[in-house]
Amino acid sequence: MLSPLDALVVVLVRPRNPLNIGAAARAMSNFGIHRLRLVNPYAVAFREAHSAVGAARLLNTAEEFGSLAEAVVDCTLVIGTTAVGNRALYHPLRQLDSETGCTIRDQLKAGRVALLFGSEKIGLTNDDFSHCHWLLSIPTHAHHISMNLGQAVAVCLYEIACGKSRGEIGAAQLPSTTPDTASATAGEAEQITEALLEALHKSGYVKPGNDAVTEKKVRSLMLRLNLRAADAKVLLGMVRQIVWKLRRAAKEKD
Amino acid sequence: MLSPLDALVVVLVRPRNPLNIGAAARAMSNFGIHRLRLVNPYAVAFREAHSAVGAARLLNTAEEFGSLAEAVVDCTLVIGTTAVGNRALYHPLRQLDSETGCTIRDQLKAGRVALLFGSEKIGLTNDDFSHCHWLLSIPTHAHHISMNLGQAVAVCLYEIACGKSRGEIGAAQLPSTTPDTASATAGEAEQITEALLEALHKSGYVKPGNDAVTEKKVRSLMLRLNLRAADAKVLLGMVRQIVWKLRRAAKEKD
Numbered sequence: 001m002l003s004p005l006d007a008l009v010v011v012l013v014r015p016r017n018p019l020n021i022g023a024a025a026r027a028m029s030n031f032g033i034h035r036l037r038l039v040n041p042y043a044v045a046f047r048e049a050h051s052a053v054g055a056a057r058l059l060n061t062a063e064e065f066g067s068l069a070e071a072v073v074d075c076t077l078v079i080g081t082t083a084v085g086n087r088a089l090y091h092p093l094r095q096l097d098s099e100t101g102c103t104i105r106d107q108l109k110a111g112r113v114a115l116l117f118g119s120e121k122i123g124l125t126n127d128d129f130s131h132c133h134w135l136l137s138i139p140t141h142a143h144h145i146s147m148n149l150g151q152a153v154a155v156c157l158y159e160i161a162c163g164k165s166r167g168e169i170g171a172a173q174l175p176s177t178t179p180d181t182a183s184a185t186a187g188e189a190e191q192i193t194e195a196l197l198e199a200l201h202k203s204g205y206v207k208p209g210n211d212a213v214t215e216k217k218v219r220s221l222m223l224r225l226n227l228r229a230a231d232a233k234v235l236l237g238m239v240r241q242i243v244w245k246l247r248r249a250a251k252e253k254d
Numbered sequence: 255m256l257s258p259l260d261a262l263v264v265v266l267v268r269p270r271n272p273l274n275i276g277a278a279a280r281a282m283s284n285f286g287i288h289r290l291r292l293v294n295p296y297a298v299a300f301r302e303a304h305s306a307v308g309a310a311r312l313l314n315t316a317e318e319f320g321s322l323a324e325a326v327v328d329c330t331l332v333i334g335t336t337a338v339g340n341r342a343l344y345h346p347l348r349q350l351d352s353e354t355g356c357t358i359r360d361q362l363k364a365g366r367v368a369l370l371f372g373s374e375k376i377g378l379t380n381d382d383f384s385h386c387h388w389l390l391s392i393p394t395h396a397h398h399i400s401m402n403l404g405q406a407v408a409v410c411l412y413e414i415a416c417g418k419s420r421g422e423i424g425a426a427q428l429p430s431t432t433p434d435t436a437s438a439t440a441g442e443a444e445q446i447t448e449a450l451l452e453a454l455h456k457s458g459y460v461k462p463g464n465d466a467v468t469e470k471k472v473r474s475l476m477l478r479l480n481l482r483a484a485d486a487k488v489l490l491g492m493v494r495q496i497v498w499k500l501r502r503a504a505k506e507k508d
Contacts, residue, residue, distance in 0.1 A: 027405050032395035054398045098352055098418065139416045141286035144308045151281050151408035154401070158409045162393045164352065196492070203499035205492055221488060225479045234475060238450070238459055242496060245457035249503030 004108040005161055009035040010153065011071050013128055014119040016042040022049025022059065023150025024117070029055035030154070031161035036062040037071045042119075051150070068116075068131050073187035076111030078223070079104070080124045080132035081152065083145045091220070092134040096156060100136065101163035111183055115156060120149050130216040131186065133223045184232035189222045192232060195239040196222075202246040258362040259415055263289040264407065265325050267382055268373040270296040276303025276313065277404025278371070283309035284408070285415035290316040291325045296373075305404070322370075322385050330365030333358070334378045334386035335406065337399045346388040350410060354390065355417035369410060374403050438486035443476040446486060449493040450476075456500040 010028055015021050015038065025036060036058055038046070052059045065071040072078045084093065094100045107113050116132065118124035129135065138147060138155055147155070196218055200206050206214045227235065264282055269275050269292065279290060290312060292300070306313045319325040326332045338347070348354045361367050370386065372378035383389065392409055394401060401409070450472055454460050460468045481489065 023402060023405065026402055029398040030392075030394040030401050030405075032397075051402070053402065054400065096412075097416065138284075138412070140284040143286075144283040146308065147284050147408070148277060148280055148305070148307065148404070150402070151277065151284075151405055154405035154409050155412045158350075158392070158412070162351065199496050200492055203496045205495040217488070218492075221485055224482070224485060228478070231475055231478060234471070238454055238472075241459040242453050242457045242500075245500065246496075246503070249500070249507075253503075253506060 003032065004105060005031075005033055006035075007108045007112045008033050008104075008160065009037055009072075009075060009112055009114045010157075011037045011039060011068070011114050011116045012041065012149075013039045013068060013071075013116055013124060014042060015046075015117075015149065016120050017149075018046040018049040019051045020120060020149040021046040022051030022053075022055070023148075024153040025049070025052040025055040025058045025062070027150060027154035027157055029058050031157040033157055033161065034058055034061075037065060037114075038062055039065050039068050039071050068128055069186070069190055072114045072116075072131060073185065073190070074112055075114040075186050076183035077104075077107045077113040078116065078132045078186050079113065080116045080129055080135045081118070081156065082123055082129075082135050082137055083140070083147070084137050091129055091132060092224075094134060094136055096136055096138045096159055098159070098163050101159040104160050105163070107183075111185065114186070115160075117149060117153060127216060130219045131223070132220075133226065182229045184227040184229045186223070188229065188232040188236070189225075189227060190219070192227075192236050192239060193219045193222050195236060195243050199239060199243050199246060202243070202250060257286065258359060259285075259287050260289075261362045261366045262287050262358075262414065263291055263326075263329060263366055263368045264411075265291045265293060265322070265368050265370045266295070266403075267293045267322060267325075267370055267378060268296060269300075269371075269403065270374050271403075272300040272303040273305045274374060274403040275300040276305030276307075276309070277402075278407040279303070279306040279309040279312045279316070281404060281408035281411055283312050285411040287411055287415065288312055288315075291368075292316055292318050293322050293325050294320065322382055326368045326370075326385055328366055329368040331358075331361045331367045332370065332386045333367065334370045334383050334389045335372070335410065336377055336383075336389050336391055337394070337401070338391050345383055345386060348388060348390055350390055350392045350413055352413070352417050355413040358414050359417070369414075371403060371407060438481040438483045440477070442483065442486040442490070443479075443481060444473070446481075446490050446493060447473045447476050449490060449497050453493060453497050453500060456497070456504060 010033065012021060012024060028036060047059050104113060116124060118128060138152060140147060197215060264287065266275060266278060282290060301313050358367060370378060372382060392401060392406060451469060454468065
């Protein structure tokens with residue numbers, strides 16, 4: 001029988017230290033989580049990391065991706081972890097606690113959830129954030145907010161895997177998700193982003209030199225919409241029809 | 255002002271790897287806990303451990319003891335951590351969870367509490383257990399119960415330092431609302447609906463006789479998106495630019 005935790009995907013984005021990758025794998029194994037994905041890992045020798053005590057098989061089956069978009073394409077919820085600090089954030093931010101643990105466990109019943117951890121030095125970038133539905137922060141002490149990667153993974157997975165359900169902590173249980181309200185995957189949202197970007201280019205919305213900024217803006221907007229799978233399909237159809245018309249108009253003009 | 259967490263003492267019993275001692279110190283610092291005691295540490299060079307990122311002062315003030323009895327002499331509650339496994343235990347055993355976190359926080363108001371972690375190889379011995387009031391186990395997966403020392407310290411301190419008090423458990427979580435997350439009004443959503451409908455008409459998406467159906471479809475889609483006010487403004491700007499381009503293309507064709 002599949003556990004909802006099988007739908008949890010840990011994504012390490014540009015990790016540098018094989019020891020930390022191994023430590024993350026060990027913590028995953030400790031809490032019964034098996035899907036590890038790496039985006040552009042710095043060291044290629046991570047699969048032999050000694051720190052992955054008891055988790056060698058998990059490291060061996062870890063998947064590598066060239067971009068974050070590819071690594072989360074099948075996920076319906078993408079959560080970026082951050083120490084916050086002094087950065088201005090334009091994403092919804094939640095603290096790790098028992099309620100947030102419940103929310104994530106509820107989402108795991110509906111689809112794959114990606115939990116992103118950035119590199120040891122700088123964490124996740126604003127570009128990485130643009131792929132996230134919301135951000136998660138561990139409530140560390142104000143004077144020392146930055147956690148070791150392996151320890152941050154352990155703490156997050158402990159809360160997600162071991163936390164009590166809403167019923168057990170006294171709050172009302174959320175209704176289970178029905179097929180009609182299934183969430184769109186990050187890949188489906190990305191298809192709309194791409195089509196909308198083409199429409200915005202063709203209509204002159206994107207000013208020269210502003211491509212990268214607009215791309216991030218559109219991608220984050222699409223994720224904030226928390227589209228249902230069915231709505232994503234409808235919206236993609238609409239935007240693609242508009243793109244088709246804009247292309248034809250451009251051709252006719254030539 | 256002293257926080258109850260000042261009464262928490264982390265005791266590492268016969269730790270072998272300076273990296274793990276440093277990692278434990280870093281996790282302590284992350285969660286605002288400052289009293290580290292070591293019983294017969296194997297390596298004397300632990301005070302320079304590179305893994306104690308941001309916690310060098312904590313390592314420098316760590317106290318060393320020749321016996322566990324001396325290390326816990328001033329504590330009113332002594333808790334031994336264990337992975338359990340196949341050992342027969344004659345002590346009360348509790349799982350780490352929000353209730354146990356509450357219990358420990360309550361005790362911290364009354365006196366010092368020692369949290370013991372054994373050596374990396376064999377954990378705490380039965381002799382060590384004899385100094386404990388009760389034992390604590392992290393609810394890891396049955397197939398892989400043994401955690402890395404630094405990660406086990408991080409998970410325990412997270413639950414103790416960040417857990418909610420009994421009164422707070424089950425209370426509704428307030429999302430961290432900023433002015434940016436204000437919801438769009440129905441009127442703002444309707445402006446987008448109107449602009450999008452015009453774009454859909456001009457691009458041939460709306461089939462003859464299908465106006466009313468499409469209009470309802472687009473309007474309910476916009477409302478389901480639960481747009482924020484700021485996002486509604488951005489989306490309206492995008493769609494209006496596309497409409498402007500489609501109008502111009504139609505004019506040029508005439």
